Amino acid sequence: MRDIADPLALIDDLLEILVVPSFTRAGFAVRRRLFDWASAESSSMVGRTVVITGPTSGLGREVAGSFARMGARIVLVGRDAARLERTAAELRRRTPGVPIGTFVADMSSLASVRAATDRMLAGEPRIDVIVDNAGAMFADRQVTSEGFERTFATLVLGPFVLIARLLPRLVESPDARIVAVSSGGMYTQALPLDDLSFERGTYDGPRAYARAKRAQVALIREWARRLCHRGIVANAMHPGWANTPGLEASLPGFRDRVGGLLRTPAEGADTTVWLAAADQAREATGQVFLDRRPRPFDRVPSTRLSPSDRQRLWSLILAMTGEPDPTA
Ligand SMILES: NC(=O)c1ccc[n+]([C@@H]2O[C@H](COP(=O)([O-])OP(=O)(O)OC[C@H]3O[C@@H](n4cnc5c(N)ncnc54)[C@H](OP(=O)(O)O)[C@@H]3O)[C@@H](O)[C@H]2O)c1
Numbered sequence: 001m002r003d004i005a006d007p008l009a010l011i012d013d014l015l016e017i018l019v020v021p022s023f024t025r026a027g028f029a030v031r032r033r034l035f036d037w038a039s040a041e042s043s044s045m046v047g048r049t050v051v052i053t054g055p056t057s058g059l060g061r062e063v064a065g066s067f068a069r070m071g072a073r074i075v076l077v078g079r080d081a082a083r084l085e086r087t088a089a090e091l092r093r094r095t096p097g098v099p100i101g102t103f104v105a106d107m108s109s110l111a112s113v114r115a116a117t118d119r120m121l122a123g124e125p126r127i128d129v130i131v132d133n134a135g136a137m138f139a140d141r142q143v144t145s146e147g148f149e150r151t152f153a154t155l156v157l158g159p160f161v162l163i164a165r166l167l168p169r170l171v172e173s174p175d176a177r178i179v180a181v182s183s184g185g186m187y188t189q190a191l192p193l194d195d196l197s198f199e200r201g202t203y204d205g206p207r208a209y210a211r212a213k214r215a216q217v218a219l220i221r222e223w224a225r226r227l228c229h230r231g232i233v234a235n236a237m238h239p240g241w242a243n244t245p246g247l248e249a250s251l252p253g254f255r256d257r258v259g260g261l262l263r264t265p266a267e268g269a270d271t272t273v274w275l276a277a278a279d280q281a282r283e284a285t286g287q288v289f290l291d292r293r294p295r296p297f298d299r300v301p302s303t304r305l306s307p308s309d310r311q312r313l314w315s316l317i318l319a320m321t322g323e324p325d326p327t328a
Pocket residue numbers: 053054055056057058059060077078079080083105106107108133134135136154181182183184185238239240241242243244245246247268
């Protein structure tokens with residue numbers, strides 16, 4: 001329950017109810033002033049290693065730039081070797097001396113993610129933070145060569161295997177964190193546990209994406225519950241609507257409709273950086289954040305997943321990926 005005597009929280013809650021002002025840069029600007037935020041980059045990341053998926057564009061590139069300026073070792077995970085090297089070169093140019101590792105992995109391929117995590121475990125003696133940021137939306141239903149629907153494979157199965165396989169390193173960190181970049185789109189869809197691969201009904205890209213983002217948040221809640229006794233904090237966030245190549249590709253024309261109100265990539269990435277770095281962000285686990293504050297998991301009761309639903313999802317993911325339970 002919010003303290004009703006806290007007028008700042010009340011204004012923030014009112015913004016949250018009104019989706020458009022909350023998701024646009026207006027919401028970011030109001031909250032930054034309301035809560036008098038310090039820059040997310042004011043925390044030091046010196047000596048810490050951050051693994052970031054999807055660092056070659058949009059929000060991920062912004063997050064990588066922040067961590068470089070904050071002194072972290074950054075481990076970039078991307079599907080295209082040339083784009084990955086271009087991103088690393090740009091980061092080195094802007095932040096001379098920044099330690100960078102690069103690993104090729106297509107998040108839609110479990111084999112590719114497994115090969116990359118093997119290389120990471122061999123080459124990275126320390127991992128403190130995993131930022132699960134890579135994402136895409138697909139207009140048509142596609143099935144990967146491993147037999148999975150591509151949206152679910154990219155946003156849910158690949159990241160699950162990445163986190164599961166890197167867990168032995170993460171548990172060794174004194175301040176380990178997992179941050180999943182979800183989407184406010186998740187509020188629009190329930191997750192049918194008996195149809196995770198969207199085999200029933202007519203496939204629809206935004207619906208498949210929203211379902212997968214809901215699954216991602218449900219899994220973060222499970223990671224948080226299963227890992228809290230090992231000192232690992234796991235949270236999801238959603239960036240609102242930020243002006244990135246991915247937004248334009250996923251929702252053509254949306255940028256024109258929202259006009260100058262879209263967030264900048266830095267504004268969209270702010271809460272990811274804060275969740276990974278700020279001392280205060282260790283106080284919550286298993287939450288979904290927007291603009292540095294926990295938000296509801298649902299806007300309508302019909303999308304709610306009970307604790308047993310979430311445990312069932314966890315079991316289904318283990319069965320689909322063939323991973324042993326990493327938290328057992
Ligand atoms: N922008 C927004 O307003 C918004 C809103 C809600 C949620 N999000 C979420 O924020 C995250 C970042 O999105 P963005 O807007 O920054 O999009 P973006 O500019 O398209 O960047 C997406 C990143 O994910 C990578 N990626 C996509 N598919 C991949 C795969 N199969 N394997 C490995 N990497 C893959 C891309 O790599 P390539 O460079 O190789 O393509 C790119 O680095 C996504 O999870 C997205 O769903 C964004």
